Amino acid sequence: MFEPVIAPSATLLGLLQRGRGDGTLHALTAPRSEALTALNHCVRSDPRRDWQVENRSLYYARLYLDLHGGLEEIEQHLFDPDDLLDTDESRTGLALSVLGHLASYGRRDALLLLRRYAASGGNWAWALDELALRDDDAGLRALAVPVLARFPADAEGEAELAATVRDAFEPRPWRLWADDPREALAVRIRTAREKGSFDRWQRQMGPGGPGPEWSVRAVLDWADRDPRRGTSPHAPAARCLTAVAAPEDRPQIIEAARSGQDGARCTALRYLADAHDPQVLDLIEAAAASGSATVVAAAVAAFERMRSTAAVDRARRWAGRPDALGAAAGQVLACRGAARDADLVLDALRETVRAEGPDVPSLGSLVDGTGRLGIACAAPVLRHVYRETASSHLRGRAARALAATDPSFPAGFAVECLWDCEESTREVAARHAETGDARVVDQLRRLAADPAEEADVQTAVRSRIGPDAPSV
Numbered sequence: 019m020f021e022p023v024i025a026p027s028a029t030l031l032g033l034l035q036r037g038r039g040d041g042t043l044h045a046l047t048a049p050r051s052e053a054l055t056a057l058n059h060c061v062r063s064d065p066r067r068d069w070q071v072e073n074r075s076l077y078y079a080r081l082y083l084d085l086h087g088g089l090e091e092i093e094q095h096l097f098d099p100d101d102l103l104d105t106d107e108s109r110t111g112l113a114l115s116v117l118g119h120l121a122s123y124g125r126r127d128a129l130l131l132l133r134r135y136a137a138s139g140g141n142w143a144w145a146l147d148e149l150a151l152r153d154d155d156a157g158l159r160a161l162a163v164p165v166l167a168r169f170p171a172d173a174e175g176e177a178e179l180a181a182t183v184r185d186a187f188e189p190r191p192w193r194l195w196a197d198d199p200r201e202a203l204a205v206r207i208r209t210a211r212e213k214g215s216f217d218r219w220q221r222q223m224g225p226g227g228p229g230p231e232w233s234v235r236a237v238l239d240w241a242d243r244d245p246r247r248g249t250s251p252h253a254p255a256a257r258c259l260t261a262v263a264a265p266e267d268r269p270q271i272i273e274a275a276r277s278g279q280d281g282a283r284c285t286a287l288r289y290l291a292d293a294h295d296p297q298v299l300d301l302i303e304a305a306a307a308s309g310s311a312t313v314v315a316a317a318v319a320a321f322e323r324m325r326s327t328a329a330v331d332r333a334r335r336w337a338g339r340p341d342a343l344g345a346a347a348g349q350v351l352a353c354r355g356a357a358r359d360a361d362l363v364l365d366a367l368r369e370t371v372r373a374e375g376p377d378v379p380s381l382g383s384l385v386d387g388t389g390r391l392g393i394a395c396a397a398p399v400l401r402h403v404y405r406e407t408a409s410s411h412l413r414g415r416a417a418r419a420l421a422a423t424d425p426s427f428p429a430g431f432a433v434e435c436l437w438d439c440e441e442s443t444r445e446v447a448a449r450h451a452e453t454g455d456a457r458v459v460d461q462l463r464r465l466a467a468d469p470a471e472e473a474d475v476q477t478a479v480r481s482r483i484g485p486d487a488p489s490v
Contacts, residue, residue, distance in 0.1 A: 037439025077439035079119035118148030352387025389419030
C-alpha cells in the first residue's frame with residue numbers, strides 16, 4: 019500500500035482526511051458538491067497510515083447522511099476493474115465499512131451494494147462480515163450460492179473453504195448456511211467447519227516453531243542463528259533466558275551483552291534490562307555508542323522497557339543527547355518521570371516536532387507525558403500537533419493532553435472534537451466542551467441518541483446532559 023498523500027490541514031480535504039471535527043463542520047457549510055467531492059476522495063483513497071488504530075468509517079458515514087450523499091462514487095470504486103487485480107483489502111476496506119454503517123442507519127442502497135459486492139467482489143469476505151452484523155437471515159442465505167461458488171469442489175477448494183470458515187471474523191453467515199435446507203450446500207459447510215475446527219486443534223497441539231536447547235549457551239546461539247526469516251528473535255530468546263538462567267550464568271550473559279554477536283547481544287541486553295541488573299545501564303550506553311543499527315535499536319528498546327528508579331535517574335543524565343538514547347530518555351521521563359522532569363520532557367517534545375514533524379510515532383509518549391505532568395507551557399506545541407498530524411490516534415492523545423494543560427481547550431478544540439472520527443476523542447470532548455455554544459448542546463444530544471455511538475462516549479454525554487447533570 020502506498021503512503022497516503024495528505025492535503026494541507028487548512029483545506030477541507032485535509033480536514034476530512036485527518037478525521038477532524040472541523041472537517042464535518044466545514045463540509046456542512048461548504049457548497050454541497052465540493053463537500054461530496056472531498057468526502058468521496060477520502061473514501062476511495064483511504065487516508066489512514068494505520069487502519070488498525072485509526073477510525074474513519076463512522077465519521078464518513080455520518081457525513082454522507084448529513085449531506086444526503088449518493089453512493090455512485092463508492093459503487094464505481096468497488097466495481098472498478100482494479101478490484102480483480104489489486105487483492106489488498108486496504109483498497110476497499112474503508113468503503114465497505116462506511117457502507118456497513120450506512121446500512122445500520124437504514125440506508126437500503128448501502129445494504130444492497132454490500133450484497134452485490136459480497137456476491138462478486140474481490141474483498142467479499144469483508145463485505146460479508148459487514149452484512150453479518152446488519153443483514154437479515156434471508157439476505158444472508160441468498161449469498162450462500164455465490165460465495166460457495168468461489169471454492170472449487172476439489173481437494174484444494176475444500177481446504178481453502180475450510181480455512182476461510184475457520185478464520186471468518188463473523189461466523190453468523192456460516193452458521194446459517196450450515197443449517198440451510200439445501201442439503202448439499204449445508205453438508206459442504208458443515209464439513210468445512212469440522213475440518214477448520216480440527217485444523218485449529220492441530221495448530222494448538224503442535225509445536226509453535228523452532229526453539230533453542232535448554233541452556234544459556236544454546237539460547238544465545240539460537241538467537242544468533244536468527245531462525246525467523248530475517249526477523250530478530252531476541253525478545254522470545256530473552257524470555258527463554260529467564261527460564262533457564264541461574265545466578266552463576268550472569269557473567270556469561272554480561273559478556274554476551276558487552277561483545278557478543280548481534281543476536282546474542284540483543285538477547286542479553288533485553289534479559290538484563292528486564293531483570294534490572296545493576297550493570298545493564300552501562301551496557302546499554304556502550305551498545306548505543308558502538309553497536310550495529312540492530313544492537314542500538316535493541317538497546318534503546320530495552321532501556322525504554324525499564325521501570326526502575328535507576329533507569330529514570332539515568333534518563334535524566336541522558337536526556338538531551340543527540341542520539342537514539344537521548345530520544346529514549348525523553349520517552350522514559352515522559353512515561354515515568356516526576357514533576358521536576360517537566361522541562362526535559364518539554365524539550366524532548368519540542369525537539370522531536372522540530373526535527374521530525376508532527377507525525378513521528380515517538381510523539382505519542384511525549385504528548386501523553388506533557389498531559390500527565392500538567393506542563394502548561396507545552397500547550398502551543400500540543401496545538402500544533404493537534405492541527406497538523408495526519409494520525410487521528412495521535413491527535414486524540416494531543417486532545418487529552420490539552421484538556422489537562424490548556425485553559426482554552428473547553429471553548430476551543432473541545433468543541434470540534436465532538437465531531438471527531440475517534441470515539442476516545444469525542445469522549446474527551448463530551449466531558450470538557452463548554453455548553454454555551456448551541457452547537458455543543460445539539461451535538462451532545464445527537465450523540466446520546468445515536469445507536470452507533472460508543473458506550474463510553476454516551477456515558478460521558480449523560481454526565482453532561484443526564485437528569486443528574488448540571489443544567490445545559
